[in-house]
Every structure is written in C-alpha cells, then in structure tokens.
Amino acid sequence: MLLQILLGGTPRAIRAPTATVSKTPRRDGARTARRMNDLFLRACRRETTERTPVWMMRQAGRYMPEYRALREKRTLIELCKTPELACEVTLQPIRAFQMDAAILFADILLPLEPMGAPFSFEKGEGPVVHSPVRTRAQVDALRVIEPEELGYVLQAIRLLKKELNVPLIGFAGAPFTLASYLIEGGKSAHYDQMKRIMYGDPDLWHALMGKLAEVVRKYLHAQIEAGADAVQLFDSWVGQLSPRDYVEYVAPHVSHILKSVEATGVPVLHFGTGTALLLKQQREAGGTVLGLDWRTPLAWGWEQIGHDRGVQGNLDPTVLFAPKEVAVAHAKRVLDEAAGRPGHIFNLGHGILPGTPVDTVRAVVETVKEYSARS
Numbered sequence: 030m031l032l033q034i035l036l037g038g039t040p041r042a043i044r045a046p047t048a049t050v051s052k053t054p055r056r057d058g059a060r061t062a063r064r065m066n067d068l069f070l071r072a073c074r075r076e077t078t079e080r081t082p083v084w085m086m087r088q089a090g091r092y093m094p095e096y097r098a099l100r101e102k103r104t105l106i107e108l109c110k111t112p113e114l115a116c117e118v119t120l121q122p123i124r125a126f127q128m129d130a131a132i133l134f135a136d137i138l139l140p141l142e143p144m145g146a147p148f149s150f151e152k153g154e155g156p157v158v159h160s161p162v163r164t165r166a167q168v169d170a171l172r173v174i175e176p177e178e179l180g181y182v183l184q185a186i187r188l189l190k191k192e193l194n195v196p197l198i199g200f201a202g203a204p205f206t207l208a209s210y211l212i213e214g215g216k217s218a219h220y221d222q223m224k225r226i227m228y229g230d231p232d233l234w235h236a237l238m239g240k241l242a243e244v245v246r247k248y249l250h251a252q253i254e255a256g257a258d259a260v261q262l263f264d265s266w267v268g269q270l271s272p273r274d275y276v277e278y279v280a281p282h283v284s285h286i287l288k289s290v291e292a293t294g295v296p297v298l299h300f301g302t303g304t305a306l307l308l309k310q311q312r313e314a315g316g317t318v319l320g321l322d323w324r325t326p327l328a329w330g331w332e333q334i335g336h337d338r339g340v341q342g343n344l345d346p347t348v349l350f351a352p353k354e355v356a357v358a359h360a361k362r363v364l365d366e367a368a369g370r371p372g373h374i375f376n377l378g379h380g381i382l383p384g385t386p387v388d389t390v391r392a393v394v395e396t397v398k399e400y401s402a403r404s
C-alpha cells in the first residue's frame with residue numbers, strides 16, 4: 030500500500046471511545062454499515078447527544094510535529110496534490126486527539142489555479158496570486174471549472190472514507206474570501222482594490238462572484254458525492270462588510286451555493302470571522318450550522334441566528350497559548366454559554382495557530398468531552 034511505503038509504517042486504527050453505529054447510508058455505494066462516531070453529525074442536526082462534539086479548524090498543520098515531519102521534504106501544494114499524503118495529514122489530529130470530526134487536508138485556494146489564476150505560497154507572505162484579477166478581460170478569462178479538474182481532492186476523500194470512523198468534513202472558500210485573494214493578490218489589510226471594484230463596478234464584481242459561486246457550488250457537490258459527510262464554507266474575511274453591503278454584494282452568491290448544497294441533506298457549516306453584525310444575514314444566506322468567532326458571545330450570537338440552527342465555536346485560538354488551566358477554564362466557559370442546548374459543536378473561533386502547544390490542545394479536547402458529558 031502506497032501510504033505505508035510513504036510513511037514507513039501502518040497507520041494506527043482510529044477508534045473513538047464513544048463510537049456508535051451510524052445508520053446513515055454511504056453515498057459511494059458501499060453496502061456495509063460502518064462503525065462511526067457520528068456525534069458531530071447528530072449535533073449538526075440538533076439532535077440531543079450524549080456530549081458535545083469537538084474538532085478544531087485547521088486541526089491538521091504546522092503546530093503538529095507529525096505534520097512538520099511530512100512537510101519538511103514537500104511543499105504544501107505537493108501534500109494537497111498527493112491523495113495518500115493528504116489522507117495521512119487529515120488523520121494525524123484524529124489519532125493524536127480523537128477529534129469527533131476530520132477535515133479534509135486541502136486549501137481553499139486550490140480551485141484558483143485551474144480557473145486560470147496560478148498562485149504560490151511565499152515564505153512569510155502567505156498566498157500570492159501571480160496576476161491579480163482586476164479587469165473585465167481577466168474576469169472573462171477565468172474558467173468555470175469542472176470539479177474533476179481537482180480530482181486529487183476527490184480521490185483523497187475516497188481514501189479517507191476507508192480509514193475514518195468519524196465524519197469527514199469537506200470544504201471550500203466562499204466567493205468573497207476567494208475574491209479577496211484573487212483581486213488583492215494575497216492577504217490584505219484594507220481590501221481597497223477589492224472594494225474599488227465592488228463599489229465602483231458592481232457588474233464586474235457580480236460577474237466575478239457569480240463565477241466563483243458556481244465553481245464552489247459544483248466543487249462542494251462533488252466532495253459530497255465522493256463521500257464527504259458534511260461541508261464547510263469558509264468566508265473567513267467577510268466580516269469586512271457592513272450588513273447592508275453583505276446583502277447587496279455577497280449574500281446572493283453565498284445563497285446560490287448553500288441552498289443548492291443543503292438540498293442534498295448533508296450538513297453545511299457556514300463560517301466567517303468578525304461577523305457579529307452579519308449573523309442574521311448569514312443565516313438567511315444559508316447553513317445548517319453557523320460559525321461564531323471568539324468576539325461574539327456564544328449565547329448572544331445563537332439568539333441572533335435563532336435556535337433552529339446549530340452553532341460552531343467559539344474559543345479564542347490564542348487562549349491555547351496561555352497556561353493549560355486557563356485554556357481549560359475558557360473552554361468550560363464556552364460550554365456553559367451553550368448550556369447543553371442541542372446543536373452546539375465545540376470549536377475554536379478561527380483556525381488553530383502555528384506554535385500552539387499540543388498538550389493544551391489535548392487538554393481542551395479532553396475537557397470538552399468530560400465536562401459536556403450528559404448522563
């Protein structure tokens with residue numbers, strides 16, 4: 030098996046302590062029911078669960094020594110494009126911390142290259158799009174790709190479904206967040222080039238957002254067909270907008286994606302940061318579960334969204350750098366705010382940061398499992 034050759038060992042079986050038999054049929058045609066810890070999926074559907082499920086955004090990555098060891102000899106893109114390696118990296122945090130869900134190892138920017146906007150990750154700078162997209166001719170030249178052009182991602186999902194006994198989350202970037210990289214050419218402080226187009230040339234803006242939304246919609250459907258049990262839409266930077274501008278410039282495109290994907294019945298997680306004032310509008314745009322960052326008090330945010338949707342969050346990722354007891358106390362506070370209401374998925378308010386102490390991650394995961402256990 031290629032995975033074993035690459036790693037020089039057999040991946041350990043993953044056994045979550047609270048495994049229950051999932052009756053959810055697999056969409057890839059497999060007939061046998063798998064033993065699956067499906068706490069996460071049941072919480073997405075707001076069913077009462079025996080405890081709160083926990084996973085962490087960006088849970089596979091540089092803070093883990095296992096990841097750094099694999100990454101040492103390969104680029105991030107090589108890891109993503111080699112299904113066996115993407116599979117292995119996805120499994121690392123499941124083995125290390127017994128998270129209740131796995132998130133596919135990939136990147137939100139992967140569709141940009143086949144669309145015609147190549148990029149690279151530059152040390153210290155993050156992603157750099159080689160020719161930022163700012164003109165009508167450039168937008169027209171972008172291709173609405175077929176998901177099969179990202180076949181390596183779909184193949185990683187198929188491999189993972191054979192290895193996992195926790196649900197697998199697929200994902201994509203939302204149009205606003207993808208457009209921010211496309212137009213600005215990388216990370217941005219003020220999004221000035223982007224907003225110049227958004228406010229100054231709304232037709233061009235909507236043409237770009239429409240193309241991105243269609244690519245993402247098809248891509249998420251393909252991930253579900255390949256076996257993803259849930260999907261997350263990362264609109265990481267949309268908190269830049271006022272509610273009014275969100276409704277005018279973003280919501281129709283997000284809604285185009287989410288309403289279509291939700292129709293499959295698979296849970297859809299709708300995530301952003303800095304979105305305290307956008308929660309109602311994001312809810313309207315769609316999502317089975319809405320993300321809450323750490324600036325939004327969980328109980329208040331859930332009120333805004335409405336208790337007929339689930340919520341995911343909202344521990345401050347930087348709290349994991351404080352002494353372990355402090356991080357654990359903050360995790361308990363998040364659980365207290367959720368008050369055992371069905372539909373809470375414990376997570377960070379944004380992705381885990383490089384340098385996060387592994388022992389603190391473990392302590393927080395264990396605390397969530399024990400403290401939230403309902404008799």
Ligand code: CP3
Nearest residue numbers: 086087088089090105132134135136137155156263265380
């Ligand atoms: O466990 C996981 O969640 C892994 C899969 C994953 C990655 N990127 C791998 C990755 C996911 C879900 C993402 C999403 C992603 N990528 C987002 C949305 C999430 C968020 O945090 O808001 C964004 C904005 C990106 C774009 C991106 N990719 C950035 C800004 C960076 C950081 C660049 C840097 O040098 O710090 C990346 C790189 C990236 N993607 C890493 C990983 C593990 C960094 C690790 C590495 O270089 O090896």
